Structures are given as C-alpha cells and as structure tokens.
Amino acid sequence: MAQVIDGKKWSSVSRQETAQTVELLKAKGVKPGLVVILLGEHPASMSYVRGKDKAATEAGIYSEVIHLPSSTTETALVQLIERLNHDDRFHGILVQLPLPEHINEQSVIAAIAPHKDVDGFHPVNVGALALGISGFVPCTPLGVMKLLEYEGIDVTGKHAVVIGRSNIVGKPMAQLLLSKSATVTICHSKTQNLSAFTRQADLLVAAIGKPCVIKADMIKPQSVVIDVGINRLDGKLCGDVDYASASEVAQFITPVPGGVGPMTIAMLLHNTVLAAQRMAGITTSEVLP
Numbered sequence: 032m033a034q035v036i037d038g039k040k041w042s043s044v045s046r047q048e049t050a051q052t053v054e055l056l057k058a059k060g061v062k063p064g065l066v067v068i069l070l071g072e073h074p075a076s077m078s079y080v081r082g083k084d085k086a087a088t089e090a091g092i093y094s095e096v097i098h099l100p101s102s103t104t105e106t107a108l109v110q111l112i113e114r115l116n117h118d119d120r121f122h123g124i125l126v127q128l129p130l131p132e133h134i135n136e137q138s139v140i141a142a143i144a145p146h147k148d149v150d151g152f153h154p155v156n157v158g159a160l161a162l163g164i165s166g167f168v169p170c171t172p173l174g175v176m177k178l179l180e181y182e183g184i185d186v187t188g189k190h191a192v193v194i195g196r197s198n199i200v201g202k203p204m205a206q207l208l209l210s211k212s213a214t215v216t217i218c219h220s221k222t223q224n225l226s227a228f229t230r231q232a233d234l235l236v237a238a239i240g241k242p243c244v245i246k247a248d249m250i251k252p253q254s255v256v257i258d259v260g261i262n263r264l265d266g267k268l269c270g271d272v273d274y275a276s277a278s279e280v281a282q283f284i285t286p287v288p289g290g291v292g293p294m295t296i297a298m299l300l301h302n303t304v305l306a307a308q309r310m311a312g313i314t315t316s317e318v319l320p
C-alpha cells in the first residue's frame with residue numbers, strides 16, 4: 032500500500048513558514064500584498080479565487096480581489112494591470128485563467144510587470160526558469176517540488192516522466208525536475224504507446240486533464256506518483272490517476288483532493304512574499320524564520 036503524500040498537511044506547514052516571514056517583513060515596514068483579477072462568474076474559478084484570498088489573509092498578506100464582468104475588453108484589462116504594476120500596495124498580481132475567448136491570454140500575461148508575476152507565466156520568468164536563473168516559478172510545479180522535498184524524495188538520476196506539455200504545468204515541471212538532475216521524459220496527447228514510458232517512470236507526474244486514465248498497470252512498482260489533475264466527475268473531484276488501483280502499486284502517491292491543489296495556493300503565497308522581499312531589497316537570510 033502506497034504512502035499518501037498529504038498535501039493539506041504540507042500546505043499548512045508551508046503557509047505557516049510564509050506567515051512567519053510576513054511577520055519579519057512587517058517588522059521591517061513591508062506588508063506583502065496580492066491582487067487577484069477574476070473575469071466572469073465561472074463557479075470553479077470563483078471558488079479558487081476565494082481560496083486564494085482566504086489563504087493570503089490568513090498568512091497576513093494584504094489581499095484584494097478585483098471581480099470584473101466577462102465582457103471586459105482586453106484593452107481595459109491591460110490598462111488595469113498597468114495601473115496595478117505601479118500600485119505599491121501590491122507585490123503580486125494574478126490574473127485568473129482561463130480568460131474569456133475574446134481576450135488574448137499571452138497579451139494579458141505580457142502586460143504584468145515580471146517582478147510582480149507571482150504565477151511565473153510572463154516570458155521573462157519562463158526564460159529565467161529555462162536558464163536556471165532567479166525569477167518566479169509557476170505555483171503548481173513549484174508545489175510538486177516542495178512536496179518531494181518535504182517527503183525527502185530525491186530525484187537525482189531518477190527517470191521522471193511528465194505527462195502533459197502545458198505552459199502552466201508540464202513544461203515548467205520538466206524544467207524543475209531537470210534542474211534537480213532527474214532524467215526527464217515529456218509525454219503528451221500524441222505520444223505513442225504511453226504506457227511503455229510510464230512503466231519506466233521512477234517518478235510519474237500526471238497533468239493530463241482526463242479523469243482516472245492512469246491505471247495501475249501503467250505504473251512502475253515502488254514509484255512516486257504525483258497527480259496534478261483536477262477533474263469533476265458527477266460533481267466529485269478526481270485526479271488523472273485511478274487512485275484506488277494505483278495506490279496498490281506505487282510507493283508514494285498524492286490524492287485528489289488534498290494533494291497538489293493545496294500546495295499550489297501555498298506556493299502563490301510564497302511567491303508573493305518573495306516578491307515583496309525582493310522589491311524591498313531584503314535578502315532571504317534576513318527573514319529566515
């Protein structure tokens with residue numbers, strides 16, 4: 032039976048570390064601030080945004096949500112972002128994705144000042160990650176790396192197989208694992224004979240977006256299985272991995288819910304505080320708890 036990686040527990044540990052750093056920053060006169068922009072009334076997006084707002088406030092971060100109609104124009108959204116780029120109350124700006132179809136996501140992301148891009152989606156931060164220099168790392172893959180670190184799982188020399196090639200999860204996930212000296216394979220929807228790859232995986236990261244498609248017979252015994260999928264099946268949340276059967280084969284596994292999702296929010300708070308720290312010119316060693 033696999034060991035369950037408790038994302039809720041580790042997210043709470045991480046958020047407490049962040050809250051301590053916030054206290055130290057406040058003692059130096061810096062109050063970290065996050066603004067989340069949400070367009071439209073999509074129920075899942077509204078629920079995520081509420082979760083972020085609540086977690087930020089609990090960590091002592093000043094948090095605002097700007098909720099706009101889905102009819103908002105790209106020009107108006109970009110103008111708002113440009114104003115927030117110059118608003119000193121906010122160290123982090125997050126535009127909730129996906130955006131309505133009439134808006135070009137890349138144009139909106141490019142309008143965010145890179146030093147406030149706590150999602151790590153701006154081309155400057157994507158480039159920084161590719162080069163291995165300092166920037167902001169996307170919250171979901173960063174949360175996965177943090178879970179591995181907390182659990183004491185070393186990926187050096189291991190074969191990591193990432194399923195999914197999105198800019199938000201798959202690509203940055205592969206970069207991070209590579210930077211930790213894993214041997215990395217990226218699979219995707221056009222991959223032929225997917226299970227031939229997944230069966231070789233010491234670490235399997237599933238970011239597919241289809242419920243329960245990774246079955247036990249696709250998993251290498253005693254491997255680490257990280258499920259990034261958040262799917263809704265008949266009103267119930269489930270991952271990309273068939274958890275019941277996979278947990279019979281793997282050594283470690285993340286559940287859905289309660290796995291990677293909560294860590295994503297914890298890393299957003301972490302990035303926001305990091306942004307505030309950097310903007311104030313405070314080095315990490317000055318605020319380490």
Ligand SMILES: Nc1nc(=O)c2c([nH]1)NC[C@@H]1CN(c3ccc(C(=O)N[C@@H](CCC(=O)O)C(=O)O)cc3)C=[N+]21
Nearest residue numbers: 079125126127128129150170288289290292293295296
């Ligand atoms: N600019 C932007 N940045 C994002 O980081 C971003 C985004 N847009 N758009 C949507 C996705 C999705 N996302 C999640 C965050 C937390 C949970 C989470 O906490 N999930 C809980 C369950 C929550 C529930 O019950 O619905 C769990 O897995 O246990 C899930 C998904 C961030 N995203």
